[in-house]
Amino acid sequence: MxxxxxxxxxxxxxxxxxxxxxxxxxxxxxxxxxxxxxxxxxxxxxxxxxxxxxxxxxxxxxxxxxxxxxxxxxxxxxxxxxxxxxxxxxxxxxxxxxxxxxxxxxxxGAVAQTTNCVPPATLTSSVSGSTTAVLNWTPAAGATYYNVQYRPLSSNPVQWLSMVSQSNTITLANLLCNTTYEWRVQSVCGNVSIGLSAFSNIATFTTGPCTQTCPTPAGLSTSSITANSAQTSWSSVTGAVAYTVRYRSANAPNAAWITLTVQSNSAALNNLLCNTQYEWQVQALCSPAGTVHSASPFSSSVSFNTLACPTLCPAPSNLTATVSASGSVALHWNAVSGAVMYHIQWRPVSSLPGQWQGATSQTNSFTIANLPCNTTFEWQVQALCGTSSNQASVFVSGPQFTTPPCPIQCPTPAGLASANILQQSADLSWTASAGAVAYVVRYRPANSPNSAWQLMTVQTNSASLHNLLCNTQYEWQVQAVCSPSGTINSTSPFSSSGFFTTLACPTTCVPPTALTSNVNSNGTATLAWTAAPGAIAYVVQYRPISSANTLWTSVNTQATTLTISHLHCGVTYEWRVQSICGNHTTAVSVFSPTEHFITPPCPVICPAPTNLVSSAIGMNSAQVSWDAVSGAVFYVVRFRPVTSPTVTHAWRTVTVQTNSANLGNLFCNTMYEWTVQAICGPSNAGTINAGGPFAPVEQFTTLSCPQTNCPAPSGLASANVTSSGADLSWTSTGAYRYHVRYRIANTNLWMNASSATNSVTLSGLHPNMTYEWQVRGICAHSSAFAVMSPWSNADSFTTLMLSPVRPSGQPGGQD
Structure with a gap:
């Protein structure tokens, strides 16, 4: 066929x-x-x-x-x-x-036709406005019309959009503003099925910038403030047909906004809570809803405080919290006569408390769900009374509660042990974890806690380490892998660290000498030294000299020079070098004596604010202000209590856009110091060197606390002291809560803990360290003031040493 x-x-x-x-x-x-x-x-x-x-x-x-x-x-x-x-x-x-x-x-005349249809050339384009472009090309011989294709240029290209033109030009409209497009053209010569050229090379064009058709309102102000209402106003926006105002309590930044729409440049806010700070914003509507660019962005927030409540509701009582196995918590309290609503707040217990989360309830109970596991929370409730004034009671704290432990899908290995320790090797083992299919072991020298971990994976509950440094203490950890990689909860947490020390090096290795440094104007430093006999590599360590407790940064090199960068400006650094001799790991020297260098001074972009003033000082708040700095876009205010010449508290910071700030949640009868820094520059303010120096410190003292007998705790005692933890206790004074602070002896940095009882357990401590600690009671607390006792006399304890212990006098340790 x-x-x-x-x-x-x-x-x-x-x-x-x-x-x-x-x-x-x-x-x-x-x-x-x-x-x-x-x-x-x-x-x-x-x-x-x-x-x-x-x-x-x-x-x-x-x-x-x-x-x-x-x-x-x-x-x-x-x-x-x-x-x-x-x-x-x-x-x-x-x-x-x-x-x-x-x-x-x-x-x-039906002999099969042949054709030679070529694509257009010399593609050009011109952009008109933000959404229109005119495309042109050189006519192709024999072409009767053209197929034009275009689309936004993207790493994930979309489908081509197609148009037909009978001439060598075409106008594209309704394009996206500020967008780069790619386009191409194809010739059509005679019959479509035999007269199509290939597409031309791709050309591009970019549409004009987008325009905002509705300006953001400015000139926001609040007036006629009462206990339950306030009048807001702003400057009229040209072209606006309406405005959207939204407001909420400033103490609950995660709460939903309350919105209203008005046709003028003012709005009345009603049914507010008395004695409450509110924030509000406004947005202009310049065209009917649903059209393009119909609304401006919302303005920056403006805050105001409603007047004090005329009378108080009775406070809720008999607060209880019941935790379910699923992790939800049922809160309950006695109903308050006359209450129309209750305000509930909760947050994790922390030495640095975070923002309260809030909710409301019309009954005397509330259930919280979706809380993080194994976390202790504190909570409080407030009654809201009346139908017109919404009078509020004081907040009353309920008993703390702890959510159930987090489920562990893959048990953490335990029973870590080391054996057969030589100069360059050691055997590790641990108790097998149920369900584990593999283990990840990581290890590193213990005197370089910032160095990278070395990793290895094994299928059994033991591993052999090789190519170790002699005469060096190592720390190691192990992690169980219980399912194929990539699945959820496939690995356990890493175990606590185990330690071992390799045997002494067989030969003597001397440190380098003649250490010199050269600091460049760009902030880098070039370090150099004389080569040590037999050394095949060197370990260089450097750190700021501001604190003896700062950890060393270590860098390995085979040369006798090293350039380091990313240093802090205007800082004195100390540095030292150690030799590595023999076959890479057979011996290490002690570190050389330290040398110093100073980086160039920091450039000053903003001047420091001047004329610092403290005013409106209460028991728990104060107003601070200063002269405005030219070019500043915002200010950083930091403040802290001054309780003792030997105690340094951490700074608290507030960022404001004006030359004044309200400081809240202060301790009564306490001296505070504060300072302020100006941040200058365009919209990218906050980048490196955008901020000037802090101003000289000013001080003020809050008003005296209410007369309440709140004695300092006594009878401080420590027990169950380990290498990383201790149980502390003291004689109860009847306070409803206690603050504990502790630090390594002869240092200035305090760490904090709190407890509702007269005892607390500390963890995460360093081994073989002496700690001193104090405690004070909190005898009364409300949204208006807090009454605290003085700090107790200091007590101390010493954590246990780890085993094995590095022999004293060994080289290479951390200073």
């Missing part, structure tokens, strides 16, 4: 008669005769004007040699009739079929 594809072009004759068939379907009918095979091709179509290429598929089959020999010149080749919009083509195929087909192709 053979197959031939013939193409017929019905042109002038059929065009002149207005009849040209389309080809939605083709059917073949076959009748076999002795003289050959007859094929009847039926084509059905509606007529239309225009050119059409008709593809006819004619199948030629040789029935038998006898049929071909008997064929003669008697044939009826082609019959064409037009009946009811149908074309019937009846073809008898015989010995001369090939010749007749060639004659028909010649007569109709």
């Amino acid at each position: 053979a197959c031939e594809i013939l193409r017929f072009n019905f042109r002038n004759d059929l065009k002149s008669n207005g009849m040209l068939p389309l080809l939605p379907s083709i059917r073949f009918h076959s009748n076999r005769q002795k003289s050959g095979s007859i094929y009847t091709l039926v084509v059905r179509s509606n007529f239309e004007r225009g050119g059409l290429k008709l593809n006819l598929i004619v199948l030629f089959g040789v029935i038998s040699m006898i049929t071909i020999i008997k064929s003669c010149c008697n044939f009826y080749l082609f019959f064409l009739s037009l009946i009811q919009s149908k074309i019937h083509i009846v073809m008898r195929v015989n010995f001369y079929t090939w010749l007749i087909c060639l004659l028909i192709l010649s007569f109709e």
